[in-house]
Amino acid sequence: MMSFKLAFKSMKKNMKDYVIYFLTLVLGVAIFYIFNSMDSQQAMMKMSESKQQIMDLMTQVLGGVSVFISFVLGFLIVYANNFLIKRRKKEFGLYMLLGMGKGKISKILLLETLLVGIFSLAIGLVIGIFASQLMSILVSKMFEADMSNYQFIFSQDALIKTLVYFAIIYLCVMVINVFATSKYKLIDLITAKNKNEKIKIKSPIISVIIFILSIGILGSAYYLAITKITQADILPIFLAIGLGCIGTFLFFYSLSGFMLKIIQTRKKIYQKDLNMFVLRQIDSKINTTVFSMSVICVLLFLTICIFSSAMSINNTLTTQLKTYTPIDATFNKRVNIAEGEKKPYTGTYSKQEAENAKISIKDSLQQAGIDVNQDFSEAITTYVYTTDTLKQIDSFKPIEAKIKKDYSAVDLTSKEPIMKLSEYNKIAPLYGNEPLTLKDNEFVVICNYDEIKNLRNEALQKGLTIEINGKTYVPKKLECQNAFYSISAQPMEAGTYILPDDALPEEGKTLEYLHVNYQGTTPQEKAKIEQKIANLSDRNGAANEITLSNLSAYTRTSIYDASKGLAATVTFIGLYLGIVFLISSSAILALKELSESSDNKERYKILRKIGADEKMINKALFKQIGIFYLIPLSLAVVHSIFGIKVCSIILAMFGKQDLVTSIAITAGFIVLIYGAYFLATYYGSKAIIKEE
Amino acid sequence: MEKILEVKQIEKYYGNKGNITKAIDNISFTVESGEFVGIMGASGSGKTTLLNCISTIDRVTAGNIYINNQDITKLKGNKLNQFRREELGFIFQDFNLLDTLTCYENIALALTIQKVNPKEIKKRVEEIADKLGIKEILKKYPYQISGGQKQRIASSRAIITNPKLVLADEPTGALDSKSARQLLENFEYLNKTLGATILMVTHDAFTASYASRILFIKDGKIFNELKRGSNTRKEFFSKIIEVVTLLGGELNDVI
């Protein structure tokens, strides 16, 4: 048990080095457990079947993401371990000089890894298990589940999964360590520390040139990102990211030289206290860590974008729900189908379907066992008309060139939906729409989907008029009316014309709508009716869409559940990825900083000898580490300003993003984790440079 | 002559009960303004300990040390740091230059720590560099210059703050004989022309022969004292060798 003792002793001796490593392992284990224990959260919450299905799906997705995460953590742990091993070469050299064999050294190292592994797993799991209790509060909030019968949750599956995954990672670390020690040569080990690295000095002029170049590249990447990326064409994103990576690397490659040059000309700052020393320290640090700095910056950038996008999707999904689901359900059904008519995507309508299309929605429901008079307190029927003379191409006539160029994928031959004024006004109070009046040659376009609304507005302003049955209609207003007539999770109304009643011949009827509110005052009564409607869909299995001969039903409950589920899934994946990326980047930075602590110790000793007092020295150390942490974060923040912009373009289908809240939450997370690593590094370094 | 340093019956013990090393055993002496005093002794005789106590890096177990009539054994915290950076200059055997800074910056740092006006810094660094013949290497980094040059940079850094007392611990210990001679001539210049008071620890008779007075230590006690007086350096050197032989001859062994 000699080796065991030695391993334990050397672990204790190297505690300062191990702190960051250990912290990272523990956090990794805890987070891995928490996000894999989601399934057990379900047990204590009462929730609807559809919510349970969504949660199952979410658990599966998180499980998939976990595989990716385990690779990230695996790389991080191997990297951190290699760092520690390198730092201890001299110690091993001493052991070998004293006659210890390589086998014995491997054995010590193995035991050490094992001890660290067991400890970190144990502590990480304990933290994970307790933190997952807190997590359940978040889960129940996101799913709006009843959590009144709280019980302590523990997921055996997650425990086993965590143990297995981390056992594999530690095994890899052990193999790598044994392999590394077998290659050691005594001479290298003894002289490992003495190899005085020559400080690479870059010509300041070249630094300045490369710096300007990097700014140029980054600028063009930003420009590309915000001007060239649209929802229809997100390909430029890859070019922008590629340029961004190159620009980031060149930025760090030249930054310190450039910065030094600039600050050196400001004698008041440069020659104040220990600033000269601090700047030189940072300069030499950045110069030797260009690649890591770039990786850290990109990781931080990803963290910020993932976090804030996930948060804002969550925000929009949940805040818009209320506005866009003002009634309990909207049904719609194709009418006027001719046998053999083409279906929207593939195939043709059968004879049976053509027959069924003749039955009204109310009758269909009645046949399916829903008592339209008893179950619904309100049930209003409206129709959507179409005509061959009003296709999308006609709507965009004034801006046809632009549309064809920028939206080549859009099918402009599809017919535009039209509603009669009287029907629109009939359901306006249900949806909170503004009632309209029209002269007999006027029309209004309703639309609430932003990107398309802008295009329609542009067409209206450029003099759009339409022609139906030989009669010309002019717009009442030169912009779209915000309105909708089918409940949904987000604004989805892409554009419908409202025309005077006599403008439309009956044979133009294409879709029948039924807008209903359920009978009953208590949630339980309403839930019963909801269940009846949900039962309709079971035959086809779709969660929120029932198809009784092309009949679709959108209910408030199903939309709520789906949105909440999607919001929760996105949020948890965002949290999971974001936290792991954040930990990775923080840990790499901390290790880089601490790896030079022994060199730094010598330097600070000299400062002390030439008369710098502790206050000055601590200030210098704080500045040095603080700036080292701030540099990649600052660039990542600048990147993110554009990254978030791009994300919100791509995610526009979720509606308007509430960025302020999500950015605030993101900032909070970063301050917490990044800040914790910064403080750990600062106090660790302080302890190292202090010891005699 | 003004008394710069007065060491009064100091003692320094290392270790704890049962295992005590008496590194300094009741030493007293004084150094006057403008003197160049050498301290000689074998390895382990307590030279570095003595210097560390005077330089406030270490604390005495008993006794008092007065620098410029101020009892430095009573100073604490920031007062001590302030005293150290304003009244003392250090030159170490291993130079203690910062590898990340240029030579110019290494010298300037001693001034910025004292919060000297940035405008004045350049002038003062160039002045001292001119006097010690290191103007050409100011832009270089420590790893680009020789040991002798490094020690001259270190000397410039020690002297640029106009300290009351310059303390040097084996300044020639890591230098070849030519560089050592050059450095010692610099010391002579600092002492004679600029009026710096120097206290230098060495085990090397040749190095010691540049001093105006030498204290010999053995086992933590002052064993002998030698004044150069009107002797030439060569004559002084032979006298030192005589004392060294008397001491046991092991002094010239490399430490």
Ligand SMILES: Nc1ncnc2c1ncn2[C@@H]1O[C@H](COP(=O)(O)OP(=O)(O)O)[C@@H](O)[C@H]1O
């Ligand atoms: N930090 C210390 N702890 C314990 N003993 C010490 C310490 N520093 C020096 N000594 C002991 O004090 C004595 C004098 O050491 P030192 O002053 O370094 O001698 P010199 O510089 O003359 O070679 C030696 O016996 C040495 O072992």
Ligand SMILES: [Mg+2]
């Ligand atoms: Mg010594």
